[in-house]
Amino acid sequence: MEIAGDDSFRIRSYRNGASTIEGYPERIADILANPEAKITDVPGIGKGLAVVLAEIEKTGSCERRDELLKKFTPAALDFLKIQGLGPKTIATLIEHFQITTIDQLEQLCKDQKLRELPRMGAKLEEKVLRGIAQLREHSGRFLLNFADNAAREIMEHLRALEGLEQIAVAGSLRRGKETIGDVDLLVTGPNAVAALERVATYPRVHEVLGRGANKTSVKLGREGLQVDVRALEHESFGAAMQYFTGSKEHNIALRQRALRLGLTLNEYGLFRLDDNTRVAGETEEGVYKALGLDWIPPELRENQGEIELAEAHQLPVLVEQRDIRGDLHMHTTATDGRATLEEMAEAARALGYEYVAITDHSKALSMAFGLDEKRVTDFAGTVRKINERGELGIRIFSGLECDILKDGTMDIEWDALAELDLVIASVHSHMNLEPAAMTDRLLRTLECPQITALGHPTGRLLLHRDPFPFDFDKVVDEAVKRGVAMEINGSPERLDLSATHVRAAKAKGAKFIVSTDAHHPKHLDNMRYGILTARRGGLVAADILNTYATDRFAKSLRA
DNA sequence: GCCGTTTTCGGCCCGACTGTTTTCAGTCG
Secondary structure (H helix, E strand, O other): OOOOOOOHHHHHHHHHHHHHHHOOOOOHHHHHHOOOOOHHHOOOOOHHHHHHHHHHHHHOOOHHHHHHHHHHOOHHHHHOOOOOOOHHHHHHHHHHHOOOOHHHHHHHHHOOOHHHOOOOOHHHHHHHHHHHHHHHHHOOOEEHHHHHHHHHHHHHHHHOOOOOOEEEEEHHHHHOOOEEOEEEEEEEOOOHHHHHHHHHOOOOEEEEEEEOOOEEEEEEOOOOEEEEEEEEOHHHHHHHHHHHHOOHHHHHHHHHHHHHOOEEEEOOEEEEOOOOOEEEOOOHHHHHHHOOOOOOOHHHOOOOOHHHHHHOOOOOOEOOHHHOOEEOOEOOOOOOOOOOHHHHHHHHHHOOOOEEEEEEEEOOOHHHOOEOHHHHHHHHHHHHHHHHHOOOOOEEEEEEEEEEOOOOOEOOOHHHHOOOOEEEEEOOOOOOOOHHHHHHHHHHHOOOOOOOEEOOOOOOEOOOEOOOOOOHHHHHHHHHHHOOEEEEEOOOOOOEOOHHHHHHHHHOOOOEEEEOOEOOHHHHHHHHHHHHHHHHOOOEHHHEHHHOOHHHHHHHHHO
Protein backbone atom coordinates (compact mmCIF):
# COMPACT_ATOMS: atom_id res chain seq x y z
CA MET A 1 0.00 0.00 0.00
CA GLU A 2 2.90 2.33 0.66
CA ILE A 3 4.36 1.56 -2.74
CA ALA A 4 0.97 2.12 -4.32
CA GLY A 5 0.88 5.53 -2.64
CA ASP A 6 -2.21 4.80 -0.60
CA ASP A 7 -3.36 7.24 2.04
CA SER A 8 -0.79 7.18 4.82
CA PHE A 9 -3.44 7.22 7.54
CA ARG A 10 -5.14 4.23 6.04
CA ILE A 11 -1.80 2.45 5.97
CA ARG A 12 -1.30 3.32 9.60
CA SER A 13 -4.69 1.84 10.42
CA TYR A 14 -3.68 -1.42 8.81
CA ARG A 15 -0.39 -1.40 10.73
CA ASN A 16 -2.11 -0.64 14.00
CA GLY A 17 -4.64 -3.37 13.38
CA ALA A 18 -1.94 -5.90 12.54
CA SER A 19 0.04 -4.98 15.62
CA THR A 20 -3.03 -5.21 17.85
CA ILE A 21 -3.92 -8.62 16.48
CA GLU A 22 -0.37 -9.84 16.91
CA GLY A 23 -0.53 -9.10 20.60
CA TYR A 24 -4.18 -9.96 21.12
CA PRO A 25 -4.77 -12.73 23.68
CA GLU A 26 -7.58 -14.38 21.75
CA ARG A 27 -7.45 -16.05 18.36
CA ILE A 28 -9.02 -13.89 15.69
CA ALA A 29 -10.53 -16.97 14.04
CA ASP A 30 -12.34 -17.77 17.30
CA ILE A 31 -13.75 -14.26 17.60
CA LEU A 32 -14.96 -14.35 14.01
CA ALA A 33 -16.56 -17.75 14.54
CA ASN A 34 -18.29 -16.71 17.75
CA PRO A 35 -21.72 -15.12 17.10
CA GLU A 36 -21.62 -13.59 20.61
CA ALA A 37 -18.37 -11.72 19.96
CA LYS A 38 -17.77 -8.69 17.77
CA ILE A 39 -14.44 -8.35 16.03
CA THR A 40 -14.92 -4.57 15.93
CA ASP A 41 -14.72 -4.57 19.73
CA VAL A 42 -11.00 -5.24 19.28
CA PRO A 43 -9.40 -1.79 19.50
CA GLY A 44 -8.12 -0.63 16.14
CA ILE A 45 -10.42 -2.94 14.21
CA GLY A 46 -13.33 -1.17 12.55
CA LYS A 47 -15.72 -2.05 9.80
CA GLY A 48 -13.12 -2.05 7.06
CA LEU A 49 -10.56 -4.26 8.76
CA ALA A 50 -13.33 -6.57 9.99
CA VAL A 51 -14.14 -7.35 6.37
CA VAL A 52 -10.48 -7.85 5.54
CA LEU A 53 -10.00 -10.18 8.51
CA ALA A 54 -13.03 -12.27 7.56
CA GLU A 55 -11.63 -12.51 4.05
CA ILE A 56 -8.20 -13.58 5.30
CA GLU A 57 -9.75 -16.13 7.61
CA LYS A 58 -11.77 -17.58 4.75
CA THR A 59 -9.30 -17.45 1.86
CA GLY A 60 -5.88 -16.94 3.42
CA SER A 61 -5.50 -13.61 1.69
CA CYS A 62 -7.57 -10.61 0.68
CA GLU A 63 -8.45 -9.04 -2.61
CA ARG A 64 -6.58 -5.78 -2.08
CA ARG A 65 -3.41 -7.62 -1.19
CA ASP A 66 -3.62 -9.91 -4.20
CA GLU A 67 -4.22 -6.95 -6.50
CA LEU A 68 -1.22 -5.09 -5.14
CA LEU A 69 1.08 -8.09 -5.40
CA LYS A 70 -0.04 -8.53 -9.00
CA LYS A 71 0.48 -4.90 -9.87
CA PHE A 72 3.87 -4.46 -8.19
CA THR A 73 5.34 -8.00 -8.26
CA PRO A 74 5.77 -9.97 -5.02
CA ALA A 75 9.47 -9.03 -5.11
CA ALA A 76 8.41 -5.49 -4.17
CA LEU A 77 8.14 -6.75 -0.59
CA ASP A 78 11.76 -7.89 -0.79
CA PHE A 79 12.78 -4.51 -2.20
CA LEU A 80 11.34 -2.94 0.94
CA LYS A 81 13.79 -4.96 3.00
CA ILE A 82 16.71 -3.22 1.29
CA GLN A 83 18.02 -0.57 3.65
CA GLY A 84 17.81 2.90 2.22
CA LEU A 85 15.22 1.99 -0.37
CA GLY A 86 11.73 3.10 0.46
CA PRO A 87 8.29 2.73 -1.08
CA LYS A 88 8.42 5.81 -3.31
CA THR A 89 11.69 4.88 -4.93
CA ILE A 90 10.53 1.32 -5.37
CA ALA A 91 7.34 2.48 -7.07
CA THR A 92 9.35 4.65 -9.47
CA LEU A 93 11.79 1.86 -10.27
CA ILE A 94 9.08 -0.69 -10.94
CA GLU A 95 7.21 1.77 -13.11
CA HIS A 96 10.21 2.77 -15.21
CA PHE A 97 12.12 -0.47 -15.51
CA GLN A 98 9.45 -3.13 -14.94
CA ILE A 99 11.82 -5.02 -12.67
CA THR A 100 10.49 -8.09 -10.89
CA THR A 101 13.55 -9.49 -9.14
CA ILE A 102 16.35 -8.29 -6.88
CA ASP A 103 18.85 -9.50 -9.46
CA GLN A 104 17.39 -7.10 -12.01
CA LEU A 105 17.55 -4.28 -9.49
CA GLU A 106 21.18 -5.11 -8.82
CA GLN A 107 21.96 -5.05 -12.53
CA LEU A 108 20.30 -1.65 -12.89
CA CYS A 109 22.54 -0.26 -10.16
CA LYS A 110 25.64 -1.79 -11.70
CA ASP A 111 24.68 -0.37 -15.11
CA GLN A 112 24.25 3.04 -13.43
CA LYS A 113 20.70 3.33 -14.68
CA LEU A 114 19.15 4.67 -11.49
CA ARG A 115 20.81 8.04 -11.99
CA GLU A 116 18.74 8.55 -15.14
CA LEU A 117 15.71 9.14 -12.95
CA PRO A 118 15.00 12.38 -11.11
CA ARG A 119 16.47 12.71 -7.63
CA MET A 120 18.47 9.56 -7.96
CA GLY A 121 22.24 9.43 -8.23
CA ALA A 122 25.43 7.49 -7.81
CA LYS A 123 25.16 7.41 -4.02
CA LEU A 124 21.79 5.76 -4.17
CA GLU A 125 23.08 3.12 -6.58
CA GLU A 126 25.90 2.32 -4.17
CA LYS A 127 23.56 2.27 -1.19
CA VAL A 128 21.17 -0.10 -2.91
CA LEU A 129 24.03 -2.42 -3.92
CA ARG A 130 25.22 -2.49 -0.31
CA GLY A 131 21.69 -3.11 0.87
CA ILE A 132 21.25 -6.01 -1.53
CA ALA A 133 24.55 -7.56 -0.45
CA GLN A 134 23.51 -7.33 3.19
CA LEU A 135 20.09 -8.79 2.48
CA ARG A 136 21.66 -11.75 0.67
CA GLU A 137 24.14 -12.34 3.45
CA HIS A 138 21.34 -12.66 5.97
CA SER A 139 18.78 -14.48 3.87
CA GLY A 140 18.02 -18.06 4.74
CA ARG A 141 18.39 -17.40 8.43
CA PHE A 142 15.64 -16.77 10.94
CA LEU A 143 15.32 -15.03 14.26
CA LEU A 144 15.62 -17.25 17.30
CA ASN A 145 12.03 -16.71 18.43
CA PHE A 146 10.69 -17.46 14.96
CA ALA A 147 12.48 -20.81 14.89
CA ASP A 148 11.57 -21.44 18.52
CA ASN A 149 7.87 -20.91 17.82
CA ALA A 150 8.04 -23.10 14.72
CA ALA A 151 9.64 -25.90 16.73
CA ARG A 152 6.99 -25.65 19.45
CA GLU A 153 4.28 -25.73 16.83
CA ILE A 154 5.59 -28.90 15.18
CA MET A 155 6.25 -30.58 18.52
CA GLU A 156 2.68 -29.84 19.55
CA HIS A 157 1.49 -31.44 16.32
CA LEU A 158 3.59 -34.53 17.01
CA ARG A 159 2.46 -34.84 20.63
CA ALA A 160 -0.97 -35.94 19.46
CA LEU A 161 0.69 -39.15 18.32
CA GLU A 162 0.75 -42.07 20.72
CA GLY A 163 3.84 -44.15 21.32
CA LEU A 164 6.42 -41.37 21.38
CA GLU A 165 8.84 -41.16 24.30
CA GLN A 166 10.79 -38.05 23.53
CA ILE A 167 10.35 -35.10 21.23
CA ALA A 168 13.32 -32.82 21.59
CA VAL A 169 14.94 -29.81 19.99
CA ALA A 170 18.56 -30.12 18.94
CA GLY A 171 20.74 -28.01 16.67
CA SER A 172 21.56 -24.34 16.92
CA LEU A 173 18.11 -23.67 18.35
CA ARG A 174 19.01 -25.73 21.40
CA ARG A 175 22.28 -23.86 21.67
CA GLY A 176 20.33 -20.61 21.65
CA LYS A 177 22.11 -19.13 18.68
CA GLU A 178 20.88 -15.66 17.79
CA THR A 179 19.75 -16.70 14.32
CA ILE A 180 18.76 -20.13 13.10
CA GLY A 181 19.21 -21.75 9.70
CA ASP A 182 17.00 -24.78 10.24
CA VAL A 183 15.26 -26.59 13.08
CA ASP A 184 16.32 -30.08 14.18
CA LEU A 185 13.86 -32.24 16.08
CA LEU A 186 14.59 -35.70 17.46
CA VAL A 187 11.91 -38.26 18.22
CA THR A 188 12.13 -41.60 20.02
CA GLY A 189 9.63 -44.28 20.96
CA PRO A 190 7.96 -47.30 19.43
CA ASN A 191 5.98 -45.06 17.10
CA ALA A 192 8.82 -42.73 16.18
CA VAL A 193 8.69 -43.61 12.49
CA ALA A 194 5.02 -42.59 12.38
CA ALA A 195 6.13 -39.13 13.48
CA LEU A 196 8.02 -38.85 10.20
CA GLU A 197 4.72 -39.36 8.40
CA ARG A 198 2.77 -37.07 10.64
CA VAL A 199 5.07 -34.08 10.32
CA ALA A 200 4.56 -34.11 6.55
CA THR A 201 0.81 -33.76 7.10
CA TYR A 202 1.10 -30.63 9.19
CA PRO A 203 -1.08 -27.97 7.55
CA ARG A 204 1.57 -25.27 7.56
CA VAL A 205 4.08 -27.49 5.77
CA HIS A 206 4.45 -26.03 2.31
CA GLU A 207 6.89 -28.47 0.86
CA VAL A 208 8.20 -31.90 1.77
CA LEU A 209 11.86 -31.90 0.83
CA GLY A 210 12.49 -35.52 1.67
CA ARG A 211 11.00 -38.41 3.56
CA GLY A 212 13.17 -41.38 4.36
CA ALA A 213 13.34 -44.19 6.88
CA ASN A 214 15.02 -42.03 9.55
CA LYS A 215 14.29 -38.45 8.63
CA THR A 216 11.70 -36.14 7.16
CA SER A 217 12.64 -32.65 5.95
CA VAL A 218 9.98 -30.06 5.35
CA LYS A 219 9.73 -26.37 4.61
CA LEU A 220 7.38 -24.62 6.98
CA GLY A 221 5.16 -21.72 6.03
CA ARG A 222 5.60 -19.04 3.43
CA GLU A 223 8.97 -18.14 4.95
CA GLY A 224 10.29 -21.62 4.17
CA LEU A 225 12.01 -22.45 7.44
CA GLN A 226 13.42 -25.96 7.07
CA VAL A 227 12.52 -28.45 9.79
CA ASP A 228 14.24 -31.84 9.99
CA VAL A 229 12.64 -34.53 12.12
CA ARG A 230 14.68 -37.62 12.93
CA ALA A 231 13.40 -40.88 14.38
CA LEU A 232 15.81 -42.64 16.71
CA GLU A 233 16.23 -45.75 18.79
CA HIS A 234 15.87 -45.14 22.50
CA GLU A 235 19.43 -46.30 23.11
CA SER A 236 20.82 -43.69 20.69
CA PHE A 237 18.90 -40.68 21.93
CA GLY A 238 21.70 -39.15 23.99
CA ALA A 239 24.30 -39.64 21.31
CA ALA A 240 21.97 -38.18 18.70
CA MET A 241 21.16 -35.20 20.89
CA GLN A 242 24.86 -34.63 21.35
CA TYR A 243 25.61 -35.07 17.67
CA PHE A 244 22.77 -32.95 16.29
CA THR A 245 23.11 -30.19 18.87
CA GLY A 246 26.67 -29.45 17.75
CA SER A 247 28.33 -27.14 17.24
CA LYS A 248 30.38 -28.74 14.54
CA GLU A 249 33.57 -27.47 16.15
CA HIS A 250 32.56 -28.84 19.54
CA ASN A 251 31.74 -32.23 18.03
CA ILE A 252 35.03 -32.46 16.18
CA ALA A 253 36.88 -31.80 19.41
CA LEU A 254 34.81 -34.43 21.23
CA ARG A 255 35.41 -37.07 18.57
CA GLN A 256 39.14 -36.39 18.68
CA ARG A 257 39.01 -36.82 22.41
CA ALA A 258 37.10 -40.09 22.00
CA LEU A 259 39.78 -41.45 19.67
CA ARG A 260 42.50 -40.63 22.19
CA LEU A 261 40.54 -42.70 24.71
CA GLY A 262 40.27 -45.66 22.30
CA LEU A 263 36.63 -44.80 21.54
CA THR A 264 34.62 -43.64 18.57
CA LEU A 265 31.68 -41.24 18.77
CA ASN A 266 28.88 -40.91 16.27
CA GLU A 267 25.17 -40.09 16.32
CA TYR A 268 24.31 -43.64 17.40
CA GLY A 269 26.54 -43.89 20.42
CA LEU A 270 29.99 -44.03 21.89
CA PHE A 271 31.75 -47.32 21.06
CA ARG A 272 35.04 -49.00 21.88
CA LEU A 273 37.34 -49.06 18.89
CA ASP A 274 38.66 -52.59 19.51
CA ASP A 275 35.50 -54.65 19.90
CA ASN A 276 32.78 -52.16 18.92
CA THR A 277 30.93 -52.52 22.23
CA ARG A 278 28.64 -49.66 23.18
CA VAL A 279 29.95 -47.55 26.04
CA ALA A 280 27.27 -44.83 26.09
CA GLY A 281 24.53 -43.27 23.98
CA GLU A 282 21.24 -43.41 25.80
CA THR A 283 21.79 -40.10 27.54
CA GLU A 284 23.94 -37.09 26.80
CA GLU A 285 25.27 -37.10 30.34
CA GLY A 286 26.42 -40.68 29.77
CA VAL A 287 28.28 -39.73 26.62
CA TYR A 288 30.09 -36.84 28.29
CA LYS A 289 30.81 -38.89 31.40
CA ALA A 290 32.34 -41.74 29.37
CA LEU A 291 34.58 -39.14 27.78
CA GLY A 292 35.71 -38.01 31.23
CA LEU A 293 33.73 -34.79 31.08
CA ASP A 294 31.00 -33.07 33.04
CA TRP A 295 27.84 -32.52 31.03
CA ILE A 296 28.28 -29.31 29.06
CA PRO A 297 25.32 -26.95 28.67
CA PRO A 298 24.41 -26.66 24.97
CA GLU A 299 24.89 -22.89 25.02
CA LEU A 300 28.60 -23.37 25.66
CA ARG A 301 29.26 -25.96 22.99
CA GLU A 302 31.38 -23.92 20.61
CA ASN A 303 34.80 -25.39 21.36
CA GLN A 304 35.78 -22.19 23.10
CA GLY A 305 37.41 -23.78 26.11
CA GLU A 306 34.30 -25.48 27.51
CA ILE A 307 35.74 -29.00 27.03
CA GLU A 308 38.80 -28.17 29.10
CA LEU A 309 36.59 -26.68 31.82
CA ALA A 310 34.37 -29.77 31.79
CA GLU A 311 37.41 -32.00 32.20
CA ALA A 312 38.60 -29.97 35.18
CA HIS A 313 35.06 -29.88 36.68
CA GLN A 314 35.18 -26.11 36.46
CA LEU A 315 32.25 -25.32 34.21
CA PRO A 316 30.41 -22.23 35.41
CA VAL A 317 26.97 -22.70 36.93
CA LEU A 318 25.25 -20.68 34.24
CA VAL A 319 22.45 -18.28 35.09
CA GLU A 320 18.96 -19.70 34.71
CA GLN A 321 15.72 -17.97 34.01
CA ARG A 322 14.47 -18.68 37.51
CA ASP A 323 17.41 -16.66 38.89
CA ILE A 324 15.91 -13.51 37.41
CA ARG A 325 13.98 -11.47 39.97
CA GLY A 326 12.82 -8.61 37.80
CA ASP A 327 12.73 -7.16 34.31
CA LEU A 328 14.39 -3.78 33.97
CA HIS A 329 13.51 -2.50 30.52
CA MET A 330 9.98 -2.05 29.26
CA HIS A 331 7.68 0.52 27.73
CA THR A 332 4.11 1.52 28.42
CA THR A 333 1.35 3.51 26.77
CA ALA A 334 3.07 6.62 28.14
CA THR A 335 5.30 6.26 25.06
CA ASP A 336 5.24 3.51 22.44
CA GLY A 337 4.21 0.52 24.56
CA ARG A 338 0.88 -1.22 24.12
CA ALA A 339 -0.04 -1.67 27.77
CA THR A 340 -0.29 0.51 30.86
CA LEU A 341 2.15 0.53 33.76
CA GLU A 342 -0.41 -1.41 35.80
CA GLU A 343 -0.80 -4.07 33.09
CA MET A 344 2.95 -4.47 32.66
CA ALA A 345 3.41 -4.69 36.44
CA GLU A 346 0.68 -7.29 36.74
CA ALA A 347 2.22 -9.37 33.93
CA ALA A 348 5.61 -9.17 35.65
CA ARG A 349 4.06 -10.16 38.98
CA ALA A 350 2.36 -13.11 37.31
CA LEU A 351 5.78 -14.26 36.11
CA GLY A 352 6.87 -14.38 39.74
CA TYR A 353 9.13 -11.34 39.60
CA GLU A 354 9.84 -9.37 42.78
CA TYR A 355 10.33 -6.09 40.98
CA VAL A 356 10.06 -4.38 37.67
CA ALA A 357 11.46 -1.21 36.17
CA ILE A 358 9.40 0.92 33.82
CA THR A 359 11.68 2.58 31.29
CA ASP A 360 9.82 4.63 28.73
CA HIS A 361 11.52 6.65 26.02
CA SER A 362 12.86 10.19 26.39
CA LYS A 363 11.79 13.17 24.34
CA ALA A 364 14.31 12.79 21.49
CA LEU A 365 12.12 9.94 20.31
CA SER A 366 9.32 12.33 19.54
CA MET A 367 7.54 9.81 17.38
CA ALA A 368 7.14 7.70 20.50
CA PHE A 369 5.99 10.74 22.51
CA GLY A 370 9.08 10.40 24.69
CA LEU A 371 9.17 11.92 28.17
CA ASP A 372 10.54 15.41 28.82
CA GLU A 373 11.99 16.60 32.15
CA LYS A 374 8.60 17.45 33.61
CA ARG A 375 7.05 14.11 32.71
CA VAL A 376 10.15 12.30 34.02
CA THR A 377 9.87 14.09 37.37
CA ASP A 378 6.12 13.51 37.58
CA PHE A 379 6.58 9.85 36.71
CA ALA A 380 9.18 9.37 39.44
CA GLY A 381 6.75 10.88 41.93
CA THR A 382 3.90 8.70 40.74
CA VAL A 383 6.01 5.57 41.19
CA ARG A 384 7.03 6.61 44.70
CA LYS A 385 3.35 6.89 45.60
CA ILE A 386 2.50 3.56 44.01
CA ASN A 387 5.22 1.86 46.01
CA GLU A 388 4.16 3.56 49.26
CA ARG A 389 0.64 2.27 48.76
CA GLY A 390 2.04 -1.11 47.70
CA GLU A 391 -1.08 -1.73 45.70
CA LEU A 392 0.40 -3.53 42.72
CA GLY A 393 1.91 -6.42 44.66
CA ILE A 394 5.31 -5.87 43.09
CA ARG A 395 8.00 -3.27 43.64
CA ILE A 396 8.18 -0.73 40.82
CA PHE A 397 11.40 1.05 39.99
CA SER A 398 11.03 4.30 38.11
CA GLY A 399 13.27 4.27 35.09
CA LEU A 400 13.89 5.81 31.72
CA GLU A 401 15.40 4.65 28.47
CA CYS A 402 17.14 7.92 27.86
CA ASP A 403 18.36 8.75 24.37
CA ILE A 404 22.05 9.39 23.88
CA LEU A 405 22.28 12.47 21.69
CA LYS A 406 24.72 12.79 18.81
CA ASP A 407 27.40 14.39 20.98
CA GLY A 408 27.03 11.83 23.77
CA THR A 409 25.08 14.06 26.11
CA MET A 410 21.86 12.82 27.64
CA ASP A 411 18.49 13.80 26.24
CA ILE A 412 17.27 14.64 29.76
CA GLU A 413 18.84 16.98 32.31
CA TRP A 414 20.81 15.24 35.07
CA ASP A 415 18.62 16.81 37.77
CA ALA A 416 15.55 15.13 36.35
CA LEU A 417 17.37 11.82 35.87
CA ALA A 418 18.36 11.94 39.53
CA GLU A 419 14.69 11.70 40.48
CA LEU A 420 14.55 8.22 38.93
CA ASP A 421 15.61 4.89 40.38
CA LEU A 422 17.46 3.81 37.25
CA VAL A 423 18.44 5.03 33.80
CA ILE A 424 19.19 3.01 30.70
CA ALA A 425 21.09 5.08 28.15
CA SER A 426 20.53 4.06 24.54
CA VAL A 427 21.55 5.15 21.07
CA HIS A 428 18.61 5.43 18.67
CA SER A 429 19.98 7.90 16.14
CA HIS A 430 23.18 8.84 14.34
CA MET A 431 24.35 5.26 14.17
CA ASN A 432 26.63 5.88 11.23
CA LEU A 433 29.29 7.91 13.03
CA GLU A 434 32.94 7.11 12.48
CA PRO A 435 34.11 4.52 15.03
CA ALA A 436 36.28 7.05 16.88
CA ALA A 437 33.42 9.54 17.10
CA MET A 438 31.05 6.83 18.31
CA THR A 439 33.56 5.74 20.95
CA ASP A 440 33.94 9.33 22.18
CA ARG A 441 30.19 9.71 22.18
CA LEU A 442 29.68 6.67 24.41
CA LEU A 443 32.54 7.62 26.71
CA ARG A 444 30.97 11.04 27.17
CA THR A 445 27.63 9.39 27.93
CA LEU A 446 29.23 7.38 30.71
CA GLU A 447 30.19 10.64 32.45
CA CYS A 448 26.56 11.02 33.48
CA PRO A 449 26.46 9.70 37.07
CA GLN A 450 22.79 8.67 36.87
CA ILE A 451 23.25 5.94 34.27
CA THR A 452 22.57 2.39 35.43
CA ALA A 453 23.19 0.58 32.16
CA LEU A 454 23.99 1.05 28.51
CA GLY A 455 20.95 -0.17 26.55
CA HIS A 456 21.35 -2.43 23.50
CA PRO A 457 24.95 -1.23 23.38
CA THR A 458 25.83 -2.06 19.76
CA GLY A 459 22.55 -1.09 18.11
CA ARG A 460 22.35 -4.14 15.91
CA LEU A 461 19.11 -5.47 14.47
CA LEU A 462 19.54 -9.12 13.62
CA LEU A 463 19.27 -9.93 9.91
CA HIS A 464 18.76 -6.26 9.31
CA ARG A 465 21.38 -3.89 10.63
CA ASP A 466 24.96 -4.50 11.66
CA PRO A 467 26.26 -3.25 15.00
CA PHE A 468 27.62 0.27 14.81
CA PRO A 469 31.39 0.17 15.06
CA PHE A 470 33.18 1.59 18.10
CA ASP A 471 36.01 0.67 20.46
CA PHE A 472 34.12 -1.86 22.54
CA ASP A 473 36.97 -2.57 24.95
CA LYS A 474 37.50 1.09 25.73
CA VAL A 475 33.81 1.67 26.41
CA VAL A 476 33.49 -1.44 28.59
CA ASP A 477 36.57 -0.45 30.59
CA GLU A 478 35.04 2.95 31.26
CA ALA A 479 31.67 1.41 32.13
CA VAL A 480 33.34 -0.93 34.62
CA LYS A 481 35.24 1.97 36.15
CA ARG A 482 32.05 3.97 36.58
CA GLY A 483 29.90 1.08 37.74
CA VAL A 484 27.64 1.13 34.69
CA ALA A 485 26.18 -2.23 33.66
CA MET A 486 25.86 -3.50 30.12
CA GLU A 487 22.43 -4.56 28.92
CA ILE A 488 21.70 -7.88 27.33
CA ASN A 489 18.58 -6.86 25.48
CA GLY A 490 16.48 -10.01 25.10
CA SER A 491 14.33 -8.74 22.28
CA PRO A 492 14.83 -11.41 19.59
CA GLU A 493 15.42 -8.72 16.97
CA ARG A 494 18.36 -7.43 18.98
CA LEU A 495 19.99 -9.84 21.41
CA ASP A 496 22.38 -7.02 22.10
CA LEU A 497 24.98 -7.47 23.56
CA SER A 498 25.83 -10.56 21.57
CA ALA A 499 27.16 -13.63 23.36
CA THR A 500 30.65 -12.82 22.07
CA HIS A 501 30.48 -9.29 23.45
CA VAL A 502 29.11 -10.62 26.74
CA ARG A 503 32.07 -12.93 27.07
CA ALA A 504 34.50 -10.12 26.31
CA ALA A 505 32.80 -7.72 28.71
CA LYS A 506 32.69 -10.28 31.51
CA ALA A 507 36.41 -10.83 31.10
CA LYS A 508 36.84 -7.10 31.77
CA GLY A 509 34.80 -7.32 34.95
CA ALA A 510 31.56 -5.90 33.61
CA LYS A 511 28.18 -6.31 35.31
CA PHE A 512 25.06 -6.91 33.28
CA ILE A 513 21.34 -6.54 33.25
CA VAL A 514 19.20 -8.94 31.22
CA SER A 515 15.96 -7.34 30.10
CA THR A 516 13.28 -7.64 27.46
CA ASP A 517 12.59 -4.12 26.15
CA ALA A 518 8.96 -5.26 26.21
CA HIS A 519 6.37 -3.14 24.45
CA HIS A 520 3.60 -5.57 25.36
CA PRO A 521 3.04 -7.88 28.37
CA LYS A 522 3.69 -10.97 26.28
CA HIS A 523 7.11 -9.62 25.30
CA LEU A 524 8.17 -10.23 28.91
CA ASP A 525 8.54 -13.87 27.83
CA ASN A 526 11.49 -12.82 25.69
CA MET A 527 13.54 -12.98 28.88
CA ARG A 528 14.21 -16.54 27.81
CA TYR A 529 16.21 -15.35 24.80
CA GLY A 530 18.14 -12.85 26.88
CA ILE A 531 19.01 -15.64 29.29
CA LEU A 532 20.12 -17.92 26.46
CA THR A 533 22.42 -15.15 25.27
CA ALA A 534 23.76 -14.57 28.79
CA ARG A 535 24.42 -18.30 29.10
CA ARG A 536 26.17 -18.37 25.74
CA GLY A 537 28.32 -15.58 27.11
CA GLY A 538 29.15 -17.74 30.15
CA LEU A 539 27.37 -15.61 32.75
CA VAL A 540 26.49 -16.81 36.22
CA ALA A 541 23.73 -15.26 38.34
CA ALA A 542 26.19 -13.06 40.25
CA ASP A 543 27.16 -11.27 37.01
CA ILE A 544 23.62 -10.00 36.54
CA LEU A 545 22.13 -7.21 38.65
CA ASN A 546 18.54 -8.30 38.20
CA THR A 547 19.20 -11.63 39.87
CA TYR A 548 19.67 -9.70 43.11
CA ALA A 549 16.90 -9.69 45.70
CA THR A 550 14.96 -6.44 45.86
CA ASP A 551 16.87 -4.76 48.69
CA ARG A 552 20.27 -5.65 47.35
CA PHE A 553 19.25 -4.54 43.89
CA ALA A 554 17.91 -1.23 45.20
CA LYS A 555 21.13 -0.71 47.12
CA SER A 556 23.19 -1.40 43.99
CA LEU A 557 21.35 1.45 42.27
CA ARG A 558 22.32 3.96 44.93
CA ALA A 559 25.92 2.84 45.12
C1' DG B 1 -9.34 3.05 7.92
C1' DC B 2 -10.11 4.29 12.87
C1' DC B 3 -12.03 7.11 16.35
C1' DG B 4 -15.31 9.94 19.33
C1' DT B 5 -18.82 13.33 26.08
C1' DT B 6 -14.59 18.45 21.42
C1' DT B 7 -18.63 12.13 18.28
C1' DT B 8 -20.51 10.81 12.08
C1' DC B 9 -16.33 14.76 10.11
C1' DG B 10 -12.00 15.89 10.39
C1' DG B 11 -7.91 14.78 12.49
C1' DC B 12 -4.62 11.22 12.83
C1' DC B 13 3.33 12.00 15.31
C1' DC B 14 7.38 14.20 13.87
C1' DG B 15 12.38 15.77 13.72
C1' DA B 16 16.65 14.94 11.42
C1' DC B 17 19.47 13.40 7.88
C1' DT B 18 20.77 12.30 3.00
C1' DG B 19 21.18 13.11 -1.52
C1' DT B 20 19.55 15.42 -4.67
C1' DT B 21 18.84 19.62 -5.81
C1' DT B 22 18.84 25.03 -5.66
C1' DT B 23 14.10 24.10 -2.20
C1' DC B 24 12.72 19.48 -1.03
C1' DA B 25 11.38 14.41 -1.54
C1' DG B 26 12.44 10.23 0.53
C1' DT B 27 13.88 7.49 4.36
C1' DC B 28 14.57 6.39 9.04
C1' DG B 29 13.61 5.79 13.77
